[in-house]
Amino acid sequence: MRSGGGGGINYVAQKLNPDKCMGVDISSTQSNFCKKAYSKIPKLSFYTADTLDSASQIPELVDQRVDMIISAQSSKYVKDFKQFIHEIETLLKPGGVFAFADLKLVEDWAQIESDLTSTSLKIIQREDISQNVMKALEIDEKGKWQVLNRYIGSVARMIFKVLGIVRNNIISEALKKKTDSARCYLLLKPSTH
Numbered sequence: 001m002r003s004g005g006g007g008g009i010n011y012v013a014q015k016l017n018p019d020k021c022m023g024v025d026i027s028s029t030q031s032n033f034c035k036k037a038y039s040k041i042p043k044l045s046f047y048t049a050d051t052l053d054s055a056s057q058i059p060e061l062v063d064q065r066v067d068m069i070i071s072a073q074s075s076k077y078v079k080d081f082k083q084f085i086h087e088i089e090t091l092l093k094p095g096g097v098f099a100f101a102d103l104k105l106v107e108d109w110a111q112i113e114s115d116l117t118s119t120s121l122k123i124i125q126r127e128d129i130s131q132n133v134m135k136a137l138e139i140d141e142k143g144k145w146q147v148l149n150r151y152i153g154s155v156a157r158m159i160f161k162v163l164g165i166v167r168n169n170i171i172s173e174a175l176k177k178k179t180d181s182a183r184c185y186l187l188l189k190p191s192t193h
Contacts, residue, residue: 003046006034008072013043018067022060024049026077065093072101075112082115089119092189101184103133103171109183116185125186130175133182137172 003009003023013021023046025031034046047058069088078084088098098121104112117123174180 003034004030006038006044006046008070009034009044010038010041012070013041019043020045020060022047022058022066024058026050061091066091066096067093068097068099070099072099073103075100075102075104081112082118085115085121086119089121089189092121094189094192096189098187098189099184100187101129101182103175103180103182106179106181109181113185116187121187121189123185124188125184127184128181129184130178130180130182134172134175 003025006023009021009023012018021044023031023034023044025034025046025048028048031046031048034044038044038046045060049058069092071088075081075084092098100116102112113123113126171180175182
């Protein structure tokens with residue numbers, strides 16, 4: 001669970017225009033960075049917590065639940081994924097949505113999906129987004145090279161190219177070989193009536 005550098009949550013705040021967005025990260029360095037970087041956006045707030053259980057102790061979450069929880073590429077930071085899903089269920093309002101996306105070994109997805117449905121949460125949409133991720137990595141690589149070509153000398157660029165530092169080849173190759181897949185899920189917490 002991580003808000004990272006805050007770009008994702010800022011995008012959600014701008015595009016979906018919710019009343020409030022809370023980012024939670026296990027790293028106080030990340031949370032503090034986001035607090036400073038997004039201090040002029042009142043609907044964004046950032047917190048440090050090592051589990052969702054401790055996140056539920058955040059003053060804004062005490063005695064209330066949230067409409068949506070988004071977890072993108074953060075399950076590797078969770079010690080007990082099944083417990084994580086139970087904590088998500090607790091934090092969501094009835095009718096709330098959990099959006100989950102990650103990159104995993106193909107053989108791990110059966111257990112992930114089993115854990116996702118181990119609560120009252122119901123999968124309303126699932127999609128393999130591996131092709132989208134490969135395309136995004138390709139676009140990202142082009143952007144990185146544009147920056148390198150603009151700001152770094154030819155010797156340093158050659159070193160980056162030889163060492164494969166800029167290429168996302170580990171992820172891309174795993175997706176191309178189909179040993180890994182990127183998937184996203186949309187889950188709904190049923191209403192209580």
